[in-house]
Amino acid sequence: MINAEFNKNHVPFLMPDMPEYESFSRHLAEIDHNKWYSNQGPLLDLFEKGINDCAFHLDRSNISRIVACSSGTSALELALISLNLPKGSKVMVPSFTFAATVTAIIRSGYEPVFVDVDKHSWMLTPKIAQEAMSYIDVAAVLPVCTLGMPYINGEWDDFCQETGLHIVMDAAAAISDQKTSAYHYTCFSLHATKFFGVGEGGVVVSPSNGGAKNVRALSNFGFSDGLITQVGSNYKMSEYHAAVGLAQLPRWTLLKQRRKQIQKLYRKSLSKYSDIFSMQGASEHLGEAITLMPTGFQSAAALIINKELKVNAVDVMEKLRLCGIASRQWYTPGLHKHPAFDGVMICGDKGSKQLGVTESLNDGMVGLPYHNHLTEKSIDYIVSILVSVVMGERISNVNFSNVYS
Structure with a gap:
């Protein structure tokens, strides 16, 4: 059970970093x-x-x-x-x-x-x-x-x-x-x-x-x-x-530095939870060049919940909302499932109509707040709440104080 009073957008999903x-x-x-x-x-x-x-x-x-x-x-x-x-x-x-x-x-x-x-x-x-x-x-x-x-x-x-x-x-x-x-x-x-x-x-x-x-x-x-x-x-x-x-x-340089810092903080905070979440990485077809590719969090903090946990991503997002953390599922459902694109040709594995990877991503993805105004404290807060929600732990008396300090 989650018991908290808050502004539901306490940690916004996106926040531009524009010149004044x-x-x-x-x-x-x-x-x-x-x-x-x-x-x-x-x-x-x-x-x-x-x-x-x-x-x-x-x-x-x-x-x-x-x-x-x-x-x-x-x-x-x-x-x-x-x-x-x-x-x-x-x-x-x-x-x-x-x-x-x-x-x-x-x-x-x-x-x-x-x-x-x-x-x-x-x-x-x-x-x-x-x-x-x-x-x-x-x-x-x-x-x-x-x-x-x-x-x-x-x-x-x-x-x-x-x-x-x-x-x-x-x-x-x-x-x-x-x-x-x-x-x-x-x-x-x-x-x-x-x-x-x-x-x-x-x-x-x-x-x-x-x-x-x-x-x-x-x-x-x-x-x-x-x-x-x-x-x-x-x-x-x-x-x-x-x-x-x-x-x-x-x-430009400042924006890059801020973005790299957000990437670093998310990777650090999530590093011990690889059994719970997976993130975007490099394609295996690159062979040795795979070492040249960055890992996730280039422009979004998107995670896939381990299927073995049998956790519903939509339920997770609702509980994050109740804890004041905005989230979304990127590109869900896949465009081939939208009514506007009924009749568009689909070519999946071996010419089939099934886009298995796309649908798997849609089922398990959770997108977290990602912008230059996040701090180490706010990212640690986001990740700790996410892990607690996914693992089914009770959350009460959520403390929002100084999340952006």
Whole structure:
């Protein structure tokens, strides 16, 4: 029995770490002075150069491959439309992802094909894609950096060269970790809840300068040299969001340090409970390269409860709520179970309609609070309550004092 009086959001699930007004007010003054509010303004130009210096490190001849846009979803749509595939082309995508990944495929005029993910990394791997290709024909693959977990540099490059298929990578939550490529589009989100947020925004890094020129034209309704050469839309980032981005750029190192500290604290607090929980790790197909991969908590604290304990994850989350700890189940149910995607093709193990890993993740996952405002004390509190709940211990007189001290 849980007996406590509290604010149910005492430990929020997500809390953005954004620059304060004073740090971007001068950029707002620049906007007033320039009278330029959107349409590839000077602040956006500065922001694209700055984000390259922090995240991508492309040389001057390739910096134009970076195109900032209005959201991570916009980034995906721009990259997909840029492929210029025939309408109705099939695009392989994991079911274990956020809805935007799949809606971007549909809105771009293509048809998604749901596949499963690796049981260790929770990601669509080249190996899974190769196996699915024995049963379905696709024109492109859309792998996802699940919960910010990056792919090893080059594994999808090799896939591109071996198969000739197009790749658009959804690296929404992995801007600080995922390397870009000269073989495929890589898309990032700048939403406020991400590691590096500007409120709302996205970035497409194209494989070539020509590809980026096409992306930029599509982001402005398809205009090129005064003529509409292809059907685009309004995907542009405004000068106001670029202003927030410019204020956020000097905080890049600080944000990374804070994120690494949260990762470290969660791993430390959970280290003695490996018999109770498992976390996201590296796929076995990487072989020796597995040592190069990070373990979980890249952009979320997601755990899988040991099935042998026979504990219902939803019940655990309700008890966490009663103790003032917000939680959620990431990507549950899998997108193939949502009514909006009824009729979408599914290609599971050996061509079946079963996505066993996805459904297993859905059954046992609990997502814990994950943001830069957590302290060692608050993380220890979260983990101690979680363990007590999972193990069926009584919790009473919950003490919230100084959780954030």
